[in-house]
Amino acid sequence: MEKPRVALIAHDKKKIDLIMFVKENIETFKFCELYATGTTGKFLREKLSLPVNAVHSGPLGGDIQIGALLVEGKMDFVIFLRDPLTAQPHEPDISALMRVCDVLNIPLATNLATAEALVVEIKSILKSSEL
Numbered sequence: 001m002e003k004p005r006v007a008l009i010a011h012d013k014k015k016i017d018l019i020m021f022v023k024e025n026i027e028t029f030k031f032c033e034l035y036a037t038g039t040t041g042k043f044l045r046e047k048l049s050l051p052v053n054a055v056h057s058g059p060l061g062g063d064i065q066i067g068a069l070l071v072e073g074k075m076d077f078v079i080f081l082r083d084p085l086t087a088q089p090h091e092p093d094i095s096a097l098m099r100v101c102d103v104l105n106i107p108l109a110t111n112l113a114t115a116e117a118l119v120v121e122i123k124s125i126l127k128s129s130e131l
């Protein structure tokens with residue numbers, strides 16, 4: 001079976017939360033094909049030495065690129081820790097990404113509680129593929 005393909009994205013005030021979350025679940029994420037927006041991907045590589053396919057930074061079109069991968073059927077899960085308290089200049093791109101997740105019924109976690117639930121699901125996929 002192909003590795004689960006997971007997009008990891010975090011706004012600036014949520015980047016530490018995402019790094020900590022991925023670190024805590026590294027035994028799951030290291031068996032996934034990881035994608036990230038530019039700066040998030042750089043953090044993941046530098047702090048956790050994880051191989052990540054990085055697209056452009058979110059404000060420069062990265063969310064749209066992740067959305068395009070979804071449309072092409074190349075993404076299985078999206079973990080997107082948004083900052084709900086800070087206005088983003090690229091809000092339309094963020095909405096488009098989330099909309100595409102809904103159109104295509106792709107699991108999307110926008111907070112840590114839901115991200116935990118997605119990790120449970122990813123673990124069970126990895127476990128069943130071992131059998």
Ligand SMILES: O=C(CO)COP(=O)(O)O
Pocket residue numbers: 009010011012036037038039040041056057058059062063094
């Ligand atoms: O802005 C983002 C998502 O909307 C994240 O982009 P970066 O990972 O490049 O900071």
